Amino acid sequence: MSTAARAIDGAARDTTGSDLHAEMRAVTRVYPGGIHALAATDLRLRRGEFYSVIGPSGCGKSTLLDVLAGLSAPTSGEILFEGRPLDGRVPEGVGVVFQEDASFAWLNVADNIVFGLRRDGVDASEIARRLDDALRLMGLVDFAKAYPAQLSGGMRQRVCIARTLVMQPRMILLDEPFGALDAQTRLIMGDELLKVWRATGATVLLITHALDEAAMLSDRIGLMSARPGRIIEELATGWPRERDSRIAADPAFGAITARLWSVLREESLKTMRQGKPS
Amino acid sequence: MTRVGLIRLLVVGGFIVALELLCRTGAISPRVLLAPSDMAVRLIKLLASGKATADIVETLGNVAISLVLSVTGGFVIGALIHAVPRLRAAIDPFLASYYALPFFAFYPLFIVLFGLGRGAIVAIGFLFGVVAMIIATLNGFDRIPRVLLRTAAVHHMSPAATALLIKLPSAVPYLFTGIKLAIAYCFIGVIAAEFIMASSGLGYAISYAFNNFDNGTMYALMLFVIVLVTIVNALFYSYERRLLRRWGR
Numbered sequence: 001m002s003t004a005a006r007a008i009d010g011a012a013r014d015t016t017g018s019d020l021h022a023e024m025r026a027v028t029r030v031y032p033g034g035i036h037a038l039a040a041t042d043l044r045l046r047r048g049e050f051y052s053v054i055g056p057s058g059c060g061k062s063t064l065l066d067v068l069a070g071l072s073a074p075t076s077g078e079i080l081f082e083g084r085p086l087d088g089r090v091p092e093g094v095g096v097v098f099q100e101d102a103s104f105a106w107l108n109v110a111d112n113i114v115f116g117l118r119r120d121g122v123d124a125s126e127i128a129r130r131l132d133d134a135l136r137l138m139g140l141v142d143f144a145k146a147y148p149a150q151l152s153g154g155m156r157q158r159v160c161i162a163r164t165l166v167m168q169p170r171m172i173l174l175d176e177p178f179g180a181l182d183a184q185t186r187l188i189m190g191d192e193l194l195k196v197w198r199a200t201g202a203t204v205l206l207i208t209h210a211l212d213e214a215a216m217l218s219d220r221i222g223l224m225s226a227r228p229g230r231i232i233e234e235l236a237t238g239w240p241r242e243r244d245s246r247i248a249a250d251p252a253f254g255a256i257t258a259r260l261w262s263v264l265r266e267e268s269l270k271t272m273r274q275g276k277p278s
Numbered sequence: 279m280t281r282v283g284l285i286r287l288l289v290v291g292g293f294i295v296a297l298e299l300l301c302r303t304g305a306i307s308p309r310v311l312l313a314p315s316d317m318a319v320r321l322i323k324l325l326a327s328g329k330a331t332a333d334i335v336e337t338l339g340n341v342a343i344s345l346v347l348s349v350t351g352g353f354v355i356g357a358l359i360h361a362v363p364r365l366r367a368a369i370d371p372f373l374a375s376y377y378a379l380p381f382f383a384f385y386p387l388f389i390v391l392f393g394l395g396r397g398a399i400v401a402i403g404f405l406f407g408v409v410a411m412i413i414a415t416l417n418g419f420d421r422i423p424r425v426l427l428r429t430a431a432v433h434h435m436s437p438a439a440t441a442l443l444i445k446l447p448s449a450v451p452y453l454f455t456g457i458k459l460a461i462a463y464c465f466i467g468v469i470a471a472e473f474i475m476a477s478s479g480l481g482y483a484i485s486y487a488f489n490n491f492d493n494g495t496m497y498a499l500m501l502f503v504i505v506l507v508t509i510v511n512a513l514f515y516s517y518e519r520r521l522l523r524r525w526g527r
Binding site: 069071089090092094095096098100101102104105106115116119147148149150 | 423424425426428429431432433434435439443444447448450524525526527
């Protein structure tokens with residue numbers, strides 16, 4: 001195991017011993033005003049897998065992540081993390097990375113990354129160790145003293161991912177984290193994410209609207225229907241654990257994206273017929 | 279120096295030179311206004327004599343206390359109002375029309391409440407400054423990116439911790455506006471209050487000189503107040519610019 005990987009080597013540990021890491025049972029979410037974001041949705045995340053959720057714009061992907069993270073309460077249904085129902089808070093052991101830049105402009109990169117550790121009163125030497133390893137893993141060693149304003153969008157997102165990683169989450173939820181980045185940076189960041197996933201052993205749930213991203217990164221892909229969204233099909237990619245963006249040259253990659261699009265095209269057309277997404 | 283800075287300097291310098299010429303040529307009588315150079319000379323002499331030191335210290339103390347109370351109190355009250363949307367909706371019209379109130383008309387009430395001394399003066403300075411800070415805090419909190427509040431939730435932060443560690447720094451550009459206004463309002467409130475209800479301080483000294491036809495001292499102290507407020511604002515502005523540039527704001 002590399003030094004960087006050791007930074008977060010406690011990530012995948014929990015005490016349940018079950019292969020099922022998180023579960024949504026018939027979860028619905030209706031927003032005030034009657035907007036039905038999620039239909040009765042079932043989702044089972046296996047421990048240590050990389051699962052992507054893909055669907056048309058406004059289908060409720062981000063809502064799904066919000067309720068699974070405990071950031072928003074479901075209207076009905078049940079959500080379990082490591083066998084325990086959510087209690088209205090983000091469960092301990094869950095890290096979330098958002099699409100928008102969530103770096104703290106007033107803190108430098110190092111202070112951003114260790115923000116949560118300091119709040120939790122983690123020992124200074126342990127903080128230094130995890131920071132050092134996270135900086136190396138995310139390629140930010142030379143930027144530890146830089147402020148977010150001095151970094152590119154991709155690097156700021158790495159800071160946010162690093163801030164999540166040092167907390168040693170057992171499950172990492174990412175809400176279109178590369179959505180604001182250019183295509184090449186997205187591919188590189190995808191590789192970084194795979195590296196992090198392998199290093200931590202954490203369960204990863206990625207929300208994306210990019211077919212290639214889902215096909216390249218995931219062990220399994222959940223396809224969502226038009227709003228009110230629910231998982232209508234799951235697809236296993238069968239990729240080896242050691243993989244990166246070069247897998248896009250594999251003939252199976254084309255077959256996977258074609259299958260994704262055949263389902264999503266119909267759902268996207270339904271969304272367009274519904275009018276503007278919420 | 280930037281072109282804008284140069285123009286600004288020329289405008290101020292031109293005004294002072296014009297005033298100097300008008301006073302020196304007799305177009306403006308020395309009974310009405312002293313030439314700026316005269317004011318400066320008299321101010322230097324006054325400061326060197328030490329006669330104004332006690333008044334300056336008194337006023338700066340009053341302003342400092344009012345400012346600290348206004349800024350901290352304004353932030354805390356603003357944060358509390360922001361946390362209760364219904365309360366905010368009810369209070370908003372009062373905040374909007376607050377500065378239309380003629381505070382100084384109520385000075386007897388302040389004397390009754392706080393006595394003839396520092397308390398009443400500081401209270402007026404505070405009441406002048408605090409609402410600017412409350413409004414700035416509300417404006418700043420309104421514009422905090424939602425993703426930062428969601429990040430606070432992920433870190434299990436309490437409302438107080440979120441206010442101090444996320445909302446406060448995130449709203450800093452707006453809070454700076456509030457602090458700048460609070461500085462100006464506290465100076466105005468304190469010096470004006472000293473005019474009418476004090477027996478020491480710069481406001482009292484200016485009023486005393488005016489009542490005794492001592493134009494030299496009066497203008498010297500007025501110049502001191504202008505220079506002092508300008509320096510305080512310039513220092514704060516420079517700090518604000520450096521900080522916000524580093525943050526990319």
